[in-house]
C-alpha cells in the first residue's frame with residue numbers, strides 16, 4: 391500500500407469511544423479488527439476495551455494487523471511525575487508486548503475534555519511553574535518510553551492546557567527533542583486555531599505520529615455558537631473521516647511526503663457509531679486515501 395515508510399491505520403474510536411464507553415459497546419474486538427481488514431488498513435491503536443497482550447497478539451496475527459500505539463492520560467502537574475511513573479512503565483510494557491511504535495501522552499490536569507464545559511471558551515491554561523513541571527515530567531516519561539523502544543508522542547488536544555499552536559510551541563521549546571516527540575492531530579488543531587498547516591510546517595521535525603481527523607465546518611460552527619462541550623460536539627458530528635469535511639489532506643500528505651515522514655498515519659474520527667456506521671466510514675476514508683492521497687506519491691520525491 392503506497393509509500394514504504396508510512397503505515398496506515400484506523401483508530402477504534404469510530405466503533406467504541408474511551409471518552410464515552412457506553413457508545414458502541416456492542417462492537418467486539420473481533421468485529422472491529424475484521425472491519426479494519428475489510429477496509430484494508432494495516433493496523434490500529436489500542437482501545438480501553440482491548441484484552442491482555444497475548445490475546446490481542448493472537449487476534450492481530452490472524453488478521454495480519456499491527457498496533458501503532460495507545461493513549462496515556464498523564465497528571466504530571468496535579469500529582470507529580472513520580473505518581474505517573476509506575477502506571478507509565480506498565481503502559482509501555484504492554485505496548486512493547488504488542489510491538490507498538492509510540493506511547494501517546496496527553497496531560498489531563500485541569501482538562502475539560504470529559505466535562506460539560508464549553509470547549510470553545512473554557513479551556514484551562516498553565517502557570518509558568520506548571521509549564522516547567524510538565525516539561526520536566528514529560529522528559530522523564532520520554533526516557534522511560536525509550537527504555538521500551540517506544541517514542542513518547544505528545545497529543546495536543548481540545549479542552550486541555552496544550553491545545554493551541556502557541557502552547558505546542560512552548561511545549562516543544564522546553565522539552566528534550568530526543569525524549570519528547572509530537573503527535574500531529576489535524577482535527578484538534580483546526581478546531582482550536584482554524585489552521586492546520588502552520589503547526590505541521592513548524593514542527594515537522596518533531597512529528598513522529600499522525601492522526602487524520604476531518605472536521606464538518608457547519609457542525610463545528612453550530613457547536614461553537616451553542617457553547618457545546620467536547621463530548622457533545624463530537625456526538626453532534628463535529629469530526630469525520632478525511633475527505634468528508636473541510637480539511638484538505640492533500641496539502642498535509644504532500645508535506646509529510648516532502649519531508650520523508652516515517653511512521654503511522656491513523657484515521658481517527660470519533661462519531662456516534664449508531665449514526666455513522668463505522669465500516670461505512672472506514673471505507674469512505676479508504677476511498678479518499680486511494681483516490682486523492684496515494685496518487686500524490688508519484689509526484690513527490692519519494693522513491694518506491
Ligand SMILES: O=C1C[C@@H](O)[C@H](O)[C@@H](O)C1=O
Pocket residue numbers: 408409461545575578601658660
Ligand atoms: O487521539 C485521541 C484519543 C481520544 O481519546 C480523544 O478524545 C480524541 O479526540 C483523540 O484525538
Ligand SMILES: [Co+2]
Pocket residue numbers: 545575601658
Ligand atoms: Co487524536
